[in-house]
Amino acid sequence: MATRYQWDDFVLDLDSYRLERAGVPLSLEPKVFNLLALMVQRPGHLFTKQEIFEALWPDTAVTDHALTRVVAQLRRALGDEAREARYLETVPTRGYRWIKEVEEAHEAPTEAPGTRHEAPIIMATRAPGLAAAFVLGLVTLGFLAWAQGRAPAAADDTRVGSRDPKWPVQLTTFAGLDMHPAMSPQGDAIAFVSDRSGSFEIYVRGLSGGAGEVPLTSDGAQNLHPVWSPDGRFLAYHSNRHGGIWVIPARGGTPRQVSPIGARPAWSPDGARIAFQTDEFGDIAPNGYSAQAGSTIWIANADGTNARELTKPTRPMGGHASPAWSHSGRFIAFSVFDGGEENGVWIASTETGDAWPIELRTNMYDPVFAQDDSSVFAAGAEALITRLPVDQQSGKPNAAREVIPIAGVPGVRGLSLSPDGRRLAFAGMSLDSQVWSLELAKGGAPAGVPRPLTSDTSRRNSLAVISPNGGKIAYMSIRQGELPNVWLMNVDGTHPVQLTSNESAEHKPSWFPDGSRVSYLTKGRQVGGLWSVDITTRREQLLFDIAGADNFPKLAGRLAELDPSPSVKQLAISMRTPPTGQRLLYVSPMETFQPRRIGPPGAGYPSWSPDERQIAVEIKEGSSTHAGVIDVATGAMKQLTKERGHTWVRSWSPDGRRIVLAVMRDGRWSLRWIDVASGAEHALTPAYPPSAYLRYPEWSPQDDRIVFERGVTRGNIWTIAID
Secondary structure, three states, rough: OOOEEEEEEEEEEOOOOEEEEEEEOOOOOHHHHHHHHHHHHHOOOEEHHHHHHHOOOOOOOOOOHHHHHHHHHHHHHHHHOOOOOOEEEOOOOOOOEEEEOOEEEOOOOOOOOOOOOOOEEEEEEEEOOOOOOEEEEEOOOOOOOOOOOOOOOOOOOOOOOEOOOOOEOOOOOOOOEEEEEEEEEOOOOOEEEEOOOOOOOEEEEOOOOOOOOOEEOOOOEEEEEEOOOOOOOOOEEOOOOOOOOOEOOOOOOOEEEEEOOOOOEOOOOOOOEEEOOOOOOOOOOOOOOOOOOOOOEEEEEEEOOOEOOOOOEEEEEEEEEEEEEEOOOOEEEEEEEHHHHHHHEEEEEEEOOOEEEEEOOOOEEEEEEEEOEEEEEEEEOEEEEEEEEEEOOOEEOOOOOOEOOOOOOOOOEEEEEEOOOOOOEEEEEEEEEEEEEEEOOOOEOOOOOOOOOOOOOOOEEEEEEEEEOOOOEEEEEEOOOOEEEEEEOOOOOOOEEOOOOOOEEEEEEEEOOOOOOEEEEEEOOOEEEEEEEEEOOOEEEEEEEEEHHHHHHHHHOOOEEEEEEEOOOOOEEEEEEEEOOOEEEEEEOOOOOOOOOOOOEEEEEEEEEOOOOOOEEEEEEOOOEEEEEOOOOOEEOOOOOOOOEEEEEEEEEEOEEEEEEEEEOEEEEEEEEEEOOOEEEEEEEOOOOOOEEEEEEEOOOOOOOOEEEEEEEEEEEEEOOOO
């Protein structure tokens, strides 16, 4: 009987209890390995759940949850998905079937002396609307990373390279948030952003032993994204309070504004020009977005004159962010967000403006060219950096990407290359995300101070919603090595329990009117869409098929957001529409899908009023976002806010008169409510420190509290050798 099997670039060796991909061993739990071995030995056979239970857990009573967890881990290791399975197919209510042809493998050659393979990290993609990826694996002394995917110019079976890990060196030790490092052209200093003064300011630190950290700015203007001029005489940066791109002498002095718009400046190699993105600062979370749809890359002279648009919002669709010059000056690499399938890293010609992708995938941040322009490095927001090889002359991808593991840090953002090209500086960042509660007095005034309901080490706790009777909270929790799931707890934060399985990514819960069921969104199942789960029996039911919305002729583009009405009889559907990615909003009955367009272009993130006559929306306008309300019957929209910054809508008061908002002004987040009729606003919380954000405030149906997510980002500056 065969003991070695192969398919695609996988080899399974039963004798050595080993699974390899492209010669690199993958770390699997014993139950996961045993399930794979069971499946590949009988391709096409439908294994019932009972057969699998008997094979993996003989003489042991286990629940379906144990099996779905093992299946989910196997799919992640293989890079497979339940909805579009290539290897392991789910047969609803029955079991699982291996659908990939398997061949007997020949014996592998003996490993050469001195080579070493270690446990991998497997990457999976978050569900839409959640700006992140999940990492599963072991962080060991021999930490090695592996990621699946393909460069646009490569074949589907592109192999991903790997290299032995190197340990990073920590440069700063502040307990708050240090980020946005920039190596000086002489290699003797590093500039970075820190909140150690209570606002984001730019600091400069020498790289010689015993060097101190000196503030370059101290005006409280929330200054971000420093970058050195090639001669080392100046730094350009973005001022969140004042807006636009500013330049200051590197030894200190009076700053001056060179562009009234833009963020993330990048100096050309000859120092004559500055590139920047048009969207301003929005999110400092490790997986936070860099720009929204509508942002493009511009180039101006170093003094701000002759500004011109380099990239077009239609190529690619989505927000263009974080420009980085090639050392030849012929190309600019940039990242893309909110473009759906066009997310990733792109390159634009500085001469023609033509743009092309070098990697299409989510979670690609802050690109920077290698010293010889033979590759582009991108931060992963996880403990990894990706190297994307490109041709120096054409700027086109010419080899598979390589994932560089960064041991000892939770996540990587903000890359900067040393002058000799041998080290990368980055911010090693972590996030503490919890669900909080704020009690309300009559009339919507705060009755005390916010307090946390969760206090665990999950990667994120978010999207909390309160049951109709006010006694329970459903929320999304993401735990290390797991996809997002829907959880349930008491309104005081006690007795958290998991509602949904680990096999797919579930998020955005909402309650049915009788409080017996919770609806949620998923795209990771055999049929993705809007599902419900009974909180007592855990029985699940498909309510609406997302694929039906994606493919419906009257809907333009790809699904961005979906919100069921309070009665769960209607849907609000926000579509990301080509060529720019601008959102269009539709409403439809749930039972008979007949979408009807309402509101003007640019309105998204819908939230139904309690009487279902109005929908609150977020309006994108330049770099800012505003709150608006659309009348469902007429489609007319009323804009409620005008202030520069971000205004994110979420939910309504029970009487339908007010909307609770998360707002960012001058780089600080707070909660407010706004009166729909008058436009009057009322503060619910003070402005939080710049390293914290507030998200998704949800007004209780009992009118007695608001629950929300509070995230605090911490980080330090690190460097790592890449030669």
